[in-house]
Amino acid sequence: MKRVSLVFTLAFAAAFSTQAATAQTLKTVKDRGMLSCGVSQGLPGFSSPDDKGNWTGLDVDVCRAIAAVIFDDPTKVKFVPLSAKDRFTALQSGEIDVLSRNTTWTLSRDTSLGANFTGVTYYDGQGFLVKKSLKVNSALELNSASVCVQTGTTTEQNLADYFKSNNMKYEVIAFGTADEAVKAYESGRCDVFTSDVSQLYAERLKLANPADHAVLPEVISKEPLGPMVRHGDDQWFDLVKWALFAMVDAEELGITQKNVDDMAKSDKPELKRVFGTDGNLGESLGVTKDWVARIVKAVGNYGEAFDRNVGAGSKLGIARGLNQLWNKGGIQYAPPIR
């Protein structure tokens, strides 16, 4: 009962602390010598442990980037696997410093959880996974279907909205974890498994015969996924926000894991600011001057991290799509480092 223990931690902290103990996350992390990062319980491409227990994925790389900025060592991260239901309580209770767990940015989450989204790691949308043998080509043909979902996600509400607005009936069966939902889908209890499209591709890999299953073309919602931090510590908020921005800016500036050392010697004023050879932008963030170089050395730029984890260089093979840079047809855009 992880959830209940988290709730007790939160209730206890709220009941007995005499001040909001949220400030100074950076100092707490430094003292601990370790970043505590909330991730999924295993979602290939975003956060999943390999056979040696090393966590990999796009969400994982965001945490590794933050650790690289603070410690110059991307391994100094303790990953805390969380179910969809437990994630916010874990953040509120202080169990984790940052939540990087394919979490959709919505207004209600931004305002009522005592936490802030720092950016968008991945622009996603909700879709449907079906067996090819059903010969369904569109989500609009799903009238009367049984649908498996993971509980505690925005998915359940999107699903209700979509079927209602298209005057279709359906039956929803909600499971505690994605694995249980997928197992029920595979056993034939449901006709459809629905989730964020990226997750559908990831879960499809786990099925016995991935080729027997297809993702329908409809994307029924906007799911901007991003990291979250607690309210009330602006320094930490800035740091997490800019760790991701730096990855995107690095891609835009053409800084890669390979050429980062050469680029650091460049005379271009833009690059000199980024690498801290000119000015002290890093210090105003509360970190060292070479923070961007540390990030790129550790996890590469955004494009590299994307390709390695979810894109062409991975098993998932998801196209960049919306997540391409703004000047290359996508909408990934980071404010300038200056």
Place this chain on the structure above:
Amino acid sequence: MSIEPRSPPSQFAAKLRHALGGRAGWNGFFVQIVFVAALVWIGYEIVANARTNLEAQRIASGFGFLRNTAGFDVSQNLIPYSGSDTYTRVFFVGLLNTLLVSVIGIFFATLIGFLVALGRLSPNWLLARIAGGYVEAIRNVPLLFQILFWYLAVLGALPNPRQSISLFGSFFLSNRGLVIPRPVGNPGFEPFVIAALVAIVAAVGLWRYARRQLLDSGRVIRIWPYVLGLLIGLPLVSALIFGAPVTFEVPVLRGFNFAGGSRVIPEFVALTLALSTYTAAFIAEIVRAGILSVHKGQMEAGSSLGLQRGSVLRLIVIPQAMRVILPPLTNQYLNLTKNSSLAVAIGYPDLVSVFAGTTLSQTGQAIEIIGITMGVYLLISLVTSAIMSFYGWRIGRSMGG
């Protein structure tokens, strides 16, 4: 000279003092008052402080969220529910689902438990071994595995709706559950119900009359032909006059699932099966212990009166055994109710799944929701205990003990 009869010293003040303050008397009473006041104050401070802190962190608090629209659907609802209802209604939908699975689970667990216990005590060697094997096999496997076993291995192996097992072309069993025809009320429905009620009341009256005759004057009256005539005849007459009371809506395969009819979802079946077979193993041992605790002489006395084994058990042994059985039996009922929260693993929409799960993550108000949920389980447990205590009190009274 007469001596005034001295009135006995008032015991009231002493009793009151003892009741309120224990051995320490009034001093003890004041200590208790101070202690309770301190507890109340600490409780108040905790709540107030928590509220301030949550507000300072801008975490939403309070119970206003219960009036908001839920916006998600639930697969089994005993009361009408749609996504546009409030979280309050979600709460009741979940609560009723929990109660449904608990009550039905308790019924079957008790039934199976008693049967297994009697089997285990049976002189029949094979029957006793089978019952013993059941108890050992079931109670030593974790409940979650049993739930998953029933759900994935047994019910999951059923065919899909298009190849469902059909009975009379109107009952269908598939991996989407059991679909049965649903009775739909016609205009003749109300007269039919009234006729049936009248018949039942008359039958009960007849039975009581016959019983009194038997007890008072030893006359045996054969009433069953009249009872049968009443119970079948009256509703039949009503149906002939007013038309058929109900027609059945037969389920039809349409699209992916059956349309029409009523459906029992497999999650419910798996959970009920697992909970009742699991708890039955424990109940069987409790019942066995209770029966063994009744002195052997009671059984022999019953037999020597010429009663059969079943009657001896029913009339003599089990009523006495109930005094031993009842307290641990209550425990098992409470366990079953609480164990029903494992439902989320197989997607049965119980209270923990829809309220402490989906609602919690949509609103993020963990403290309030976990608080309400724990309070509800406490309440269900207390009510169950109270009912069982009342039953125990009645048994004790009827036996004069």
